[in-house]
Amino acid sequence: MATGERTWERPTVFRRREIKWAVYAGIVGFFLWSGWGVGADPARIAQGLGSLTSLLGDFFPPTATPRQATRIFEKMLESVAMAMVSTVTGIVLSIPIAFMAAENLSPKPLYALNRGFISISRAFNAIIIAIIAVKAIGFGPLAGIITITFKTVGFFSKLLAEDLEDIDMGSVDAVRAAGASPIQTLLYGVVPQIIPRFAGLSVYRWDINIRTSTIIGIVGAGGIGSVLLTAFNRYDYQYVTAILLAIVAVVLVAEGVSAVVRRRYQ
Amino acid sequence: MATDDYRWERFDRRRRLGRFVAVLVAAVVVLGSWEFMDISVTRPETIPREIGDLLTRMYPPDVAYTTEIVGPLIETIHIAALGTVGALVLSLPVALIAAENTTPNAATFWLGKLIVTVSRSVNTIIWALFFVVVFGSGPLAGAVAIAFRSVGFLGKLLGEEIEEIDFGQVEAIRASGASPTQILLYGVLPQVKPALVGLSIYRWDINIRDSTVLGFVGAGGIGVQLFRAVNAFAWQSVAMVLLVILGVVVVTESLSAYTRGLVR
Numbered sequence: 001m002a003t004g005e006r007t008w009e010r011p012t013v014f015r016r017r018e019i020k021w022a023v024y025a026g027i028v029g030f031f032l033w034s035g036w037g038v039g040a041d042p043a044r045i046a047q048g049l050g051s052l053t054s055l056l057g058d059f060f061p062p063t064a065t066p067r068q069a070t071r072i073f074e075k076m077l078e079s080v081a082m083a084m085v086s087t088v089t090g091i092v093l094s095i096p097i098a099f100m101a102a103e104n105l106s107p108k109p110l111y112a113l114n115r116g117f118i119s120i121s122r123a124f125n126a127i128i129i130a131i132i133a134v135k136a137i138g139f140g141p142l143a144g145i146i147t148i149t150f151k152t153v154g155f156f157s158k159l160l161a162e163d164l165e166d167i168d169m170g171s172v173d174a175v176r177a178a179g180a181s182p183i184q185t186l187l188y189g190v191v192p193q194i195i196p197r198f199a200g201l202s203v204y205r206w207d208i209n210i211r212t213s214t215i216i217g218i219v220g221a222g223g224i225g226s227v228l229l230t231a232f233n234r235y236d237y238q239y240v241t242a243i244l245l246a247i248v249a250v251v252l253v254a255e256g257v258s259a260v261v262r263r264r265y266q
Numbered sequence: 267m268a269t270d271d272y273r274w275e276r277f278d279r280r281r282r283l284g285r286f287v288a289v290l291v292a293a294v295v296v297l298g299s300w301e302f303m304d305i306s307v308t309r310p311e312t313i314p315r316e317i318g319d320l321l322t323r324m325y326p327p328d329v330a331y332t333t334e335i336v337g338p339l340i341e342t343i344h345i346a347a348l349g350t351v352g353a354l355v356l357s358l359p360v361a362l363i364a365a366e367n368t369t370p371n372a373a374t375f376w377l378g379k380l381i382v383t384v385s386r387s388v389n390t391i392i393w394a395l396f397f398v399v400v401f402g403s404g405p406l407a408g409a410v411a412i413a414f415r416s417v418g419f420l421g422k423l424l425g426e427e428i429e430e431i432d433f434g435q436v437e438a439i440r441a442s443g444a445s446p447t448q449i450l451l452y453g454v455l456p457q458v459k460p461a462l463v464g465l466s467i468y469r470w471d472i473n474i475r476d477s478t479v480l481g482f483v484g485a486g487g488i489g490v491q492l493f494r495a496v497n498a499f500a501w502q503s504v505a506m507v508l509l510v511i512l513g514v515v516v517v518t519e520s521l522s523a524y525t526r527g528l529v530r
Contacts, residue, residue, distance in 0.1 A: 247392075
């Protein structure tokens with residue numbers, strides 16, 4: 001047998017090799033276009049990197065006068081407070097929306113409507129929502145609370161609805177067969193099945209909300225972000241570094257707490 | 267049998283007390299937070315009216331504004347693409363030193379963890395503020411900001427993939443006399459390639475969303491247009507920009523889901 005000419009080729013996802021190379025060429029071409037589009041010429045990058053070293057000298061060491069330190073502390077408290085309140089409001093609003101967005105519990109039109117709302121909430125970055133909220137109701141933490149609540153509802157009801165779709169309908173039917181009213185069916189058939197996931201998701205979202213609340217101040221929605229933007233605008237870079245360190249610290253603490261609590265519920 | 271006085275209870279008294287205290291503490295913290303922020307000056311019942319008012323001003327969207335959005339929109343897509351590629355290049359070494367089985371020593375391991383943590387805890391918009399100072403305002407600062415933000419995400423998840431590879435294959439390649447580079451190319455890379463492609467596409471999807479706001483701090487993209495429209499109270503133009511962003515995000519998300527389905 002003439003097996004000498006047979007070679008093995010690794011199978012690819014593409015149907016033919018020509019298509020594969022065409023796709024690769026297309027991708028590379030697109031990146032070149034992107035590079036040209038954003039003005040990423042080597043000279044400019046080199047110049048930026050050159051100024052980076054001297055800039056890092058401006059950023060370090062982090063310093064804050066006692067008054068600035070108090071300001072960081074107060075505004076950080078505001079950020080955390082915003083996250084606390086809007087986690088609760090967001091979750092409370094999410095519960096009915098999640099039930100209406102679960103395919104097995106909700107009639108079709110209601111399902112589509114709530115899914116649409118979830119997609120809209122998830123598509124827009126928190127900063128976009130914040131800037132609109134600030135224009136609508138004015139500067140301050142209230143705009144921040146509305147922003148984070150809105151983002152929480154999209155995230156939370158999506159994941160909760162997916163959990164609701166995965167529940168064991170057998171126990172729901174059993175409760176219903178025992179003569180329970182629709183409300184009782186939800187309370188005793190559905191709710192006990194999702195409580196552990198619910199707790200885990202709440203803490204996870206709280207963690208994300210702390211992160212979000214530290215930045216939306218950049219567009220005027222309360223919290224530490226406003227201090228950061230002011231410091232940047234005044235070229236007070238050592239103060240900027242101090243604020244950034246405070247943000248990183250708070251984010252890490254929130255992440256740690258959230259991880260510990262979620263492990264207990266799993 | 268006198269079983270009447272037995273009652274089944276889910277929790278004993280101590281755990282019930284614990285739960286009660288936990289709920290109480292949470293309630294106090296939330297109420298305390300509300301008090302702390304001192305926002306009672308704005309009456310909460312006016313919020314729905316304000317938002318309803320805003321929505322009526324946004325309708326109908328200003329379709330004629332589309333011509334001014336197309337350019338910045340393409341710029342946004344470029345920023346996301348370039349940022350993702352940059353992140354991919356930067357995250358490969360980070361992932362290698364942040365994975366327990368490929369990191370040379372303890373010091374490099376902790377360096378990898380540090381890079382991942384810092385990159386992840388600083389938001390894109392803050393990275394953008396920083397790189398606008400470095401490169402001047404414009405999309406280049408945005409692309410670099412996106413890259414630096416994504417390094418942590420890709421480095422962390424890719425590192426976890428590398429930790430799960432079959433090390434027997436790596437040793438086989440080494441036993442055949444391969445150099446360290448060759449070991450990476452033929453021992454490690456083929457095993458993480460599907461994850462690498464999947465994660466990059468997933469991150470690109472996130473980066474499209476993130477790059478829509480870079481314009482607020484002067485780092486290019488459609489955010490510039492949105493910011494301008496909002497500041498001019500041109501609510502119908504704002505609605506148009508929002509619709510376009512929604513469209514792009516939905517298309518990106520389905521494209522990303524489809525491609526990730528292919529590699530999985």
